[in-house]
Amino acid sequence: MSTATASTADVGAGSTSSRATKVLGWLVLAGFAVLVALAFAWVPEDTRITEQGDVVGQFDAVRLMFVHVPSAILAYTGFGLTFLASLAYLRWRTDWWDIMAHSSAEIGVLFGVLTLVTGSIWGRPTWQTWWEWGDVRLVTTLVMVLVFIGYLAVRRIPADGAVQARRSAVIALVGAVNIVIVNRSVDWWENRTLHQQSTLIARKIRDETLFTLSFSFAVGMALFAWLLLHRFRTAYLERQIDELEVQEALKERWAEADPADGEKGRP
């Protein structure tokens, strides 16, 4: 491509990266390496000794927290952004907000699934079960991920741009309202049965663990921003390709119909 030059700082032809996103990407990678080192080498096992002298705690499973907790927060951030972008789309009706809603929903589902998987792996040694119906956050997150998988399914159905954007926006709004209802109803559902409450509460957290957890938030946020930037630009380029194809097809049809072109338009 002749128009692509090395100095193009913004979205270049055929690329979704810019100098800023490259720097951000390398920062994320470096941060992740540091996080792995901190989580495995620096943070001690989670143990404490009960009054009876038994050693209890999460042991090595506590290290999963540095993936699980940021994932959960990023999943909710993604869905929150989808909700806000959908509201903004219904207000201003611009492609920008529509692409924003779509991109953040995809990233939200990604982190939502990661949250569920890591939570399940963590629950096996800690709660002695892969899945605990008695935990409201667990069940709510599952329903939320399912709602937004449905949202993405709608986005995959070919439809006219504005029609799809409007339907998707309504689905995102209803989905977000629904999360609140599901959360409340699951909470009541559990508290009126004999399910035990989650065992994570009221445990004092170590300084090393707290620092590493905060660091994992920072790395997670940077990763989220990097993913969002690239996903947004990919979606934007996809739309431009669609428009270009329509214009090319139109040109071809005009060439066929143009009498000045003589025999050229004929097959």
Place this chain on the structure above:
Amino acid sequence: MPPATGAAVLRDAWLIAGKDLRIEMRSRVGLNQIVPFAVTVLVLFAFALDTDQEALRTYAPGLFWVTVLLAALLAIGRSFAVDLADGAADRLLLSGIDPIAVFGGKALAIAGQLVVLEVLLAAGVVLMFDVTVYRYGLLVCAGVAAAAGVAAAGTLYGALVAGLGARETLLPVLLLPVVAPVLIGATRAFQDAFGAAGAEGWAWLGLLAGFAAIYGVFGALSYGALLEEA
């Protein structure tokens, strides 16, 4: 178009509901297909849980409501398929009827069909799963409130996927997670009505009514935006 008055909206909603129900009465799709489907699901549950009458009695409320939700998917899909045929949806739009009335009418018709289905299924559960009803008032209120909630959410999502490709598979994916609170609340209320201890059915009725109210308002308000594209 002048803004419709409250009375006109109600009258139009009634008209739309009457239209949908009349089509159902004449085509008998609900009676000939959806009801047999629901009864079959109940029979399958009995097979799945073996001949253990005690287990069936215990889980009857949950099985009942899962069956209602599955059948509701068919009823909602049917309600919008009727409108797509012969360009009826376009005529409906041209009629100038307020979108709120269209939403209300369609939801009312679906809720009415669900209530009929629930009555038949409740008889099935009592006969086949050997449950005894202790609180009829709670049973009726919970049945109506849950039907209203499912119908309101279902009408909203039915309109969202109407006209899209793959709508038959899309509707369950979208609607079932959303009506999960109805399943929880209605199951608890029915447990109470069937005499289970500590189920606090009337409190759950509040959740069902709240769900129906939220989706009723949300659906009525956003229905105009959904019809706008047709």
